[in-house]
Amino acid sequence: MTLITKKCEVCGGEWQCSPDSEASCPHCESRQLKHLFAGLGPERTAEIDALIYERNILIGIKKIKESLGIRLAQSTELFSIRYTELRAANGHRFICSDDCYWDGFYS
Numbered sequence: 843m844t845l846i847t848k849k850c851e852v853c854g855g856e857w858q859c860s861p862d863s864e865a866s867c868p869h870c871e872s873r874q875l876k877h878l879f880a881g882l883g884p885e886r887t888a889e890i891d892a893l894i895y896e897r898n899i900l901i902g903i904k905k906i907k908e909s910l911g912i913r914l915a916q917s918t919e920l921f922s923i924r925y926t927e928l929r930a931a932n933g934h935r936f937i938c939s940d941d942c943y944w945d946g947f948y949s
């Protein structure tokens with residue numbers, strides 16, 4: 843399939859998709875997701891962060907999904923966004939390295 847590059851009118855970001863895709867800008871979408879996540883209380887956030895540190899990926903994704911009432915794909919993306927933030931800020935708190943963290947998850 844041929845992919846085309848679309849440009850977002852809001853943020854100017856570009857992304858590739860199939861010509862008939864109705865998907866909205868992934869850059870704007872992840873910004874909205876982060877905004878949603880930021881609205882969770884500190885307790886919820888700490889609970890989710892703990893799941894991320896402990897590599898409870900599926901449980902973490904489910905928790906984010908239920909907490910925010912979003913789609914699974916959005917929740918998965920949010921998990922990975924949060925993972926990246928935590929990995930950068932508190933890398934030592936993870937139970938394993940970045941290399942093995944996603945082993946068996948994306949396959």
Ligand SMILES: [Zn+2]
Pocket residue numbers: 850851852853854855867868869870871
């Ligand atoms: Zn955008």
